Amino acid sequence: MCGIAGIVSAHREAERWISRMLAVQAHRGPDGSGIWRDKSAPGGLQVVLGHRRLSILDLSDAGAQPMVDCTGHFVLTYNGEIYNYLEIRDELRKRGVGFRSNTDTEVLLEAYKHWGAACLERFNGMFAFALYDRLRGVVFCARDRYGEKPFLFHQGPGGFVFASEYKALLQCPEIGLAVDEERLVTSAYRISYGLDSDRQTVFSAVQQLLPSEALELDISSGQTRIWRYWQIEPKPLRQVSDEREVFGEFRELLTDAVRLRMRSDVPVGSCLSGGMDSTAIVCIARQLLGRDSDYHTFTGRFPGTHADEWSYASQVVEQTGVTSHTVEPGVARFMEELPEFIWHNELPVGNSSQVAQWCVFELAKRQGITVLLDGQGADEGLGGYDGYFRAYVKAMRERGETEQLARELPLIRARYPSALVPSARALRDRLPLGARHWASRRFGMGGSFLFGLRLDLARKVQEEVELVCKPGFNALSSTLEQNSFGRFLTTLLRYGDRNSMAHSREVRLPFCDHRIAELVHGLPPRLLMGDAQNKRLLRESMRGILPEGVRTRWAKQGFVPPQELWFENPRFMQLVRDTLHSDAFRQNPVWQHNWWERALDRLEAGERALARTVWRPFIQTCWRQHFVGELARMRARTEAALPESVLDSPSQ
Structure with a gap:
């Protein structure tokens, strides 16, 4: 790397x-x-x-x-x-x-x-x-x-x-x-x-x-x-007579993807959350290396909060006998390392999960593990998000598998209550934006990020480019392909690259093996998300390999610190206030500054739901200060020393 x-x-x-x-x-x-x-x-x-x-x-x-x-x-x-x-x-x-x-x-x-x-x-x-x-x-x-x-x-x-x-x-x-x-x-x-x-x-x-x-x-x-x-090309879906053969084929392919990514002349370890993806990689790595080989894993913990997944990660550590290292990413460390974190990430980050990732890679550096395997890409490529069930239902109807779908729908609703329900934002956005925008500013209510923007810009931002099903693909396959190669995952991969490289670590992603994508996009939808299972292909292929408590864990939880609790820290809240009172923020015409002032007051009064909303202008303003601003300062110093720029000065 x-x-x-x-x-x-x-x-x-x-x-x-x-x-x-x-x-x-x-x-x-x-x-x-x-x-x-x-x-x-x-x-x-x-x-x-x-x-x-x-x-x-x-x-x-x-x-x-x-x-x-x-x-x-x-x-x-x-x-x-x-x-x-x-x-x-x-x-x-x-x-x-x-x-x-x-x-x-x-x-x-x-x-x-x-x-x-x-x-x-x-x-x-x-x-x-x-x-x-x-x-x-x-x-x-x-x-x-x-x-x-x-x-x-x-x-x-x-x-x-x-x-x-x-x-x-x-x-x-x-x-x-x-x-x-x-x-x-x-x-x-x-x-x-x-x-x-x-x-x-x-x-x-x-x-x-x-x-x-x-x-x-x-x-x-x-x-x-x-x-x-x-690119993934549409093709006729396989006729599967025995699902166990496909599960075995996927298991062998994932095992080979892990095997190839363990080739290294420096130490290799793994990131380990409490989720199925990183757990699968750790369990496969242990099988490939044997029980006696030393193998290190790195886990971010948030003790005493809803975000802590150690109860699941510890099952993996116990089963595989790996050497486990943990770190507790917190708000105090974030504030201390904020300028460096922004500088290395280069663009604004969506939430504090990237801070946790940053801390995990730094821990690996301290322990001398240069290469880390990680589970990124499985959710986007294998159907790991609850919202994908909407595309799954549509794909099953397209294929005429209505009887099977009728049997599955009650279980999907019971196991994933929000999967088939329009998001709160989708329901909210059906109402006229102008009226909601005015009411929020007038009465100090609502938590949409749009309310903190100029109305004309809010209208443009709200215009979502819908995912259109690509010709030749079913609804589920089209969604997985576009989220893996054109949206969302590309941003997550940027986070992983910048956070690992900041600490001179190399991160390798077995689920981003193109052979897996080519296999998945030739399979019927039921093999991917049938029987009310997200990532069914992975779950079934890992029977007997993963701890059952992890394999049958239905609720997906992202690797995100308890960000809303950070805003209860007085020092952090003061940092946020200072940032949104800064010239960099107040001189930016995109923001409705009074709305954000009231949002800060409401958040400090206990409206935790506003934490994610307030994070966005905060981190963007920090980015202007610590990345764009630093580049401008570096450029000024350089131009003072060397008037002729590389793109102005002809060769002699």
Whole structure:
């Protein structure tokens, strides 16, 4: 796992700016740093590639990057892991390819030389990379299928610039800091919109490759071509005569996904909540390693609150005999580390669960475990959220399985009471927004985030882009595909990347193995959510492997600290008040400042439901202060020292 950066331009300060880009990404790769430069690229341009290394495979200098092949014609800067690199290396060796290292980096480089862009189809992994093909005069870039690893870029008259993080890319002075206010506010109202679902980012001058996208830059012309190299295709659903065969097939596939992700030359452990997803990974890892092997797990705890899941996690620890480590993320620590937390997360976070994740990765760092397996992706890909039952019911009706559905509906309603009921927000939003907006401001009532916005902006934010069933998919499969590869999960993966990398940890996600997605989307809905079971495929495949208390736990609980209790802490409440009284907040015209003042009073008086609402302007304002503000201060210091910017200063 690493940090990458690159510039293709005619400007003489490019290498100096790459150094700055790497410096602010040092946390992504504390084990090494490298810069490679070609001053004689086509069109009189230069190509500068940079890399920060976190050593995972082949810890020797043979794994240093940017990596140049033996001919000198191909140069690679790469972030991620190709989990099946051993199998690809064996195939290439049979074709006469020799290797100088034991890294997946060299396998990626040689795979491109052998198969070109089609090499992407062979990779099982998480990655973002840029490969300079000097023979063709192109820079070939790609991002993994799920978008686990980031690839941010800017293209303008001065050149093409890319990096792993915003803070690195925005070291280049001509890349503006202007923020798309509507996109930013929309993301606060709906987590799955605005920040990660589009190629355009919240910074007007910055774009990103989306999951499964590749980009090729022709250096001479400056033209770029972007395409999607992989996607789930609709196909006829399997005819299943024996469900046990499918459950066995899934179990073997998940086991193999865990096995591949345990390949490492540094210690590997697991995040462990009280949920079924991380529990499955820990139990499978224990089976693969054997009972005598030392294996470490890391759990966030919230003793004495409804959010504490230790009663479930402890069952896993007892059954598997792992070495357990726990941490108690609290509001005092959050306040102390807030500037650093915001700086590393780079964008506003949806709730305090990201704070808990941050603390878990820091704990792993203290214990010396570099690689962590985690259960992210299972809920979105396997039907883990209660609301997915609405899509399941629709899919069953589409298929004419009404008798089976009639038997299941009473149990669904009993086991998941809110699953088939429209959300409170959906019911509320049917009423005229203008009237509700006025009444809330007039009488100090209601808790919708929309009431704290200007009415015209609130109307735009409320306009939800409905999930339209994709042609060829049933309602459930379409929902899972869109939430996994275009919405929601992409944001959660950003959280995981930034929080793990902040502490120089690598997080690997077995449920984000594309083979699992290809299997799931060929199965009938009943195998995924039938018999009133969310994630039925996982539950049934894990019989006899998971503790039964975890496997048959129906109520899903996210990994979220008791955020509403934080607001009862006087110091934290004062911090929130100070933030919403700051110039950064009061000078922002998107907010109805008086409404937020009254909301703070109501929250302090005991209306806990307002905690989630107040968090949003609080964290966005903190982001402006500790991220955008810090970038502006860094830029001012740099411009004072070096008037000529990398994108203004021609090469000599």
